[in-house]
Amino acid sequence: xxxxxxxxxxxxxxxxxxxxxxxxxxxxxxxxxxxxxxxxxxxxxxxxxxxxxxxxxxxxxxxxxxxxxxxxxxxxxxxxxxxxxxxxxxxxxxxxxxxxxxxxxxxxxxxxxxxxxxxxxxxxxxxxxxxxxxxxxxxxxxxxxxxxxxxxxxxxxxxxxxxxxxxxxxxxxxxxxxxxxxxxxxxxxxxxxxxxxxxxxxxxxxxxxxxxxxxxxxxxxxxxxxxxxxxxxxxxxxxxxxxxxxxxxxxxxxxxxxxxxxxxxxxxxxxxxxxxxxxxxxxxxxxxxxxxxxxxxxxxxxxxxxxxxxxxxxxxxxxxxxxxxxxxxxxxxxxxxxxxxxxxxxxxxxxxxxxxxxxxxxxxxxxxxxxxxxxxxxxxxxxxxxxxxxxxxxxxxxxxxxxxxxxxxxxxxxxxxxxxxxxxxxxxxxxxxxxxxxxxxxxxxxxxxxxxxxxxxxxxxxxxxxxxxxxxxxxxxxxxxxxxxxxxxxxxxxxxxxxxxxxxxxxxx
Amino acid sequence: xxxxxxxxxxxxxxxxxxxxxxxxxxxxxxxxxxxxxxxxxxxxxxxxxxxxxxxxxxxxxxxxxxxxxxxxxxxxxxxxxxxxxxxxxxxxxxxxxxxxxxxxxxxxxxxxxxxxxxxx
Amino acid sequence: xxxxxxxxxxxxxxxxxxxxxxxxxxxxxxxxxxxxxxxxxxxxxxxxxxxxxxxxxxxxxxxxxxxxxxxxxxxxxxxxxxxxxxxxxx
Numbered sequence: 001x002x003x004x005x006x007x008x009x010x011x012x013x014x015x016x017x018x019x020x021x022x023x024x025x026x027x028x029x030x031x032x033x034x035x036x037x038x039x040x041x042x043x044x045x046x047x048x049x050x051x052x053x054x055x056x057x058x059x060x061x062x063x064x065x066x067x068x069x070x071x072x073x074x075x076x077x078x079x080x081x082x083x084x085x086x087x088x089x090x091x092x093x094x095x096x097x098x099x100x101x102x103x104x105x106x107x108x109x110x111x112x113x114x115x116x117x118x119x120x121x122x123x124x125x126x127x128x129x130x131x132x133x134x135x136x137x138x139x140x141x142x143x144x145x146x147x148x149x150x151x152x153x154x155x156x157x158x159x160x161x162x163x164x165x166x167x168x169x170x171x172x173x174x175x176x177x178x179x180x181x182x183x184x185x186x187x188x189x190x191x192x193x194x195x196x197x198x199x200x201x202x203x204x205x206x207x208x209x210x211x212x213x214x215x216x217x218x219x220x221x222x223x224x225x226x227x228x229x230x231x232x233x234x235x236x237x238x239x240x241x242x243x244x245x246x247x248x249x250x251x252x253x254x255x256x257x258x259x260x261x262x263x264x265x266x267x268x269x270x271x272x273x274x275x276x277x278x279x280x281x282x283x284x285x286x287x288x289x290x291x292x293x294x295x296x297x298x299x300x301x302x303x304x305x306x307x308x309x310x311x312x313x314x315x316x317x318x319x320x321x322x323x324x325x326x327x328x329x330x331x332x333x334x335x336x337x338x339x340x341x342x343x344x345x346x347x348x349x350x351x352x353x354x355x356x357x358x359x360x361x362x363x364x365x366x367x368x369x370x371x372x373x374x375x376x377x378x379x380x381x382x383x384x385x386x387x388x389x390x391x392x393x394x395x396x397x398x399x400x401x402x403x404x405x406x407x408x409x410x411x412x413x414x415x416x417x418x419x420x421x422x423x424x425x426x427x428x429x430x431x432x433x434x435x436x437x438x439x440x441x442x443x444x445x446x447x448x449x450x451x452x453x454x455x456x457x458x459x460x461x462x463x464x465x466x467x468x469x470x471x472x473x474x475x476x477x478x479x480x481x482x483x484x485x486x487x488x489x490x491x492x493x494x495x496x497x498x499x500x501x502x503x504x505x506x507x508x509x
Numbered sequence: 510x511x512x513x514x515x516x517x518x519x520x521x522x523x524x525x526x527x528x529x530x531x532x533x534x535x536x537x538x539x540x541x542x543x544x545x546x547x548x549x550x551x552x553x554x555x556x557x558x559x560x561x562x563x564x565x566x567x568x569x570x571x572x573x574x575x576x577x578x579x580x581x582x583x584x585x586x587x588x589x590x591x592x593x594x595x596x597x598x599x600x601x602x603x604x605x606x607x608x609x610x611x612x613x614x615x616x617x618x619x620x621x622x623x624x625x626x627x628x629x
Numbered sequence: 630x631x632x633x634x635x636x637x638x639x640x641x642x643x644x645x646x647x648x649x650x651x652x653x654x655x656x657x658x659x660x661x662x663x664x665x666x667x668x669x670x671x672x673x674x675x676x677x678x679x680x681x682x683x684x685x686x687x688x689x690x691x692x693x694x695x696x697x698x699x700x701x702x703x704x705x706x707x708x709x710x711x712x713x714x715x716x717x718x719x
Binding site: 038039374395396406414420427428451 | 511515520521522525535539541542544546548571610624627629
Binding site: 009202203210229 | 634637639663664666694696699702703705708709710717718
């Protein structure tokens with residue numbers, strides 16, 4: 001019997017995964033797939049979709065199962081060996097709390113969003129990629145919860161993440177980002193999340209957090225991060241493929257995609273300010289500065305990508321020059337903001353030590369020494385004389401990104417940037433030209449935003465009348481979950497455990 | 510409109526309407542060159558409150574932490590309403606001063622330029 | 630000058646033959662190690678060859694096993710049984 005020629009990867013994949021769908025005859029295709037045309041994206045031929053990672057379901061399960069086995073073995077070892085004692089300092093956990101509260105719910109939201117997209121596209125290849133991603137994102141939510149749960153036994157501020165998701169003012173920032181994407185159509189959703197967030201900007205999220213974990217002795221988070229990142233590489237390729245597919249299918253798609261890239265580059269950049277601030281201020285052992293990270297992961301890698309897309313008629317996103325102007329000051333401005341609103345945060349803030357200030361002088365140079373070091377020194381002196389600075393008044397937040405409006409004008413670091421935008425006879429406020437442009441493009445959408453300060457003033461935060469009642473409504477305990485790090489139970493416990501960890505057992509004399 | 514949508518119409522009211530406030534309004538206030546107060550602050554204010562009471566009973570206590578506040582005289586400040594030059598009348602009400610829902614007030618304090626005179 | 634493509638891998642024992650194979654097959658590649666991660670940048674094009682990995686690993690290797698140690702990448706992907714290529718096309 002003659003042996004057949006062994007099939008190559010591409011042929012095997014095509015035979016195993018193509019031709020399994022069909023044109024419906026009981027109902028028109030447009031009734032079966034009602035969501036994938038209203039955005040105006042025109043697809044001439046779904047067979048033009050190319051899967052860059054040719055994973056069949058059996059390969060998917062096999063590799064994912066192997067990654068899970070390795071990850072949970074490491075988490076077991078971490079827990080059994082009191083891995084929480086090996087972190088650089090308990091201040092580091094503000095980064096983990098930020099992630100648990102701000103990112104983990106987004107993983108769950110992504111799971112839901114990709115489940116919807118995985119039903120919405122009429123192309124089978126796109127549906128499968130979205131369905132795999134939906135499972136990946138649920139995996140990320142679960143593995144993050146498992147990785148971080150150990151810290152909840154020893155440190156404060158972790159317990160309330162689920163309760164806080166719909167109630168905490170600062171968590172409306174990531175939440176509104178994702179809900180903006182989820183309330184869009186499937187093509188915008190995948191462009192915003194898979195491409196803009198998980199391709200263009202992902203390295204600015206994962207690399208800082210996961211490298212930060214590695215540098216600061218957090219084996220649980222490091223291991224979760226690297227395990228999840230390999231899923232992310234699939235997500236990245238989905239994002240790039242969807243954008244190239246749309247651009248190749250019809251020239252009418254180009255301006256639509258360009259508008260989405262403009263919007264989601266800006267929204268992603270605004271969200272990532274929290275990550276930059278984490279890098280510069282919450283990591284006792286620093287990986288690199290936000291300014292350096294932006295230089296590598298956007299100014300080198302990101303711009304290389306847009307050079308590649310130029311052949312389709314895509315240009316760099318609008319306002320891409322603004323992050324370059326802000327990169328030397330963004331994190332200092334943001335940390336000073338978080339610091340003052342600390343009575344309503346489920347993580348601690350503090351003034352950095354002198355060696356950290358010197359690191360920032362080295363990384364940021366003259367502008368740090370001129371503008372921000374003096375502020376930090378002044379706040380330290382206040383704290384030392386018992387007048388630690390807090391601002392207990394609600395801030396104005398941006399109608400689009402929902403971040404408190406601390407941003408200064410791109411060309412003037414001493415003037416807060418406020419843009420007034422009108423819709424339906426009402427005035428609203430945005431933090432920047434980037435957000436104002438987004439508002440003006442879809443005002444009917446953004447006037448519906450629920451901004452936490454407004455909700456609180458309307459009595460929708462359990463009727464809370466001040467920051468103390470509000471924090472209680474968030475299930476936060478004053479100065480235990482919230483407030484200043486120095487003197488907190490987390491800090492006192494840490495000092496005690498480190499002392500016990502170092503003390504030798506009593507020997508015979 | 511630019512929003513793409515499925516269905517007959519896409520018309521939704523603002524989530525922050527005047528009628529939800531029972532006679533009060535949202536007002537936002539920024540003290541220029543005092544970045545210790547990182548953001549413009551948000552207030553819920555009765556429209557019948559006098560502007561003088563507003564600045565003394567609501568703003569001044571919020572500024573207590575700043576060394577400049579002891580010397581702060583609101584009547585000597587230079588004011589803007591929605592980024593246009595504006596002169597408040599302290600004896601008149603919020604409403605009679607032309608301040609409405611979602612108004613944005615900012616003021617500079619000549620001679621008081623923030624911590625170390627550097628805008629903080 | 631071509632923009633860089635890159636690949637980042639976990640810096641564990643399993644990944645060492647992969648990293649070595651990439652460095653040997655891509656003379657212009659720059660390998661940077663940091664805690665837990667190795668990032669490899671290369672101008673324009675980077676190729677990962679199955680046979681090169683197998684020579685260092687001492688067993689058969691399926692290129693899809695890259696998923697187990699992959700952290701991140703940048704560039705357009707072209708993949709078959711023998712080569713995994715990252716490139717920016719002009």
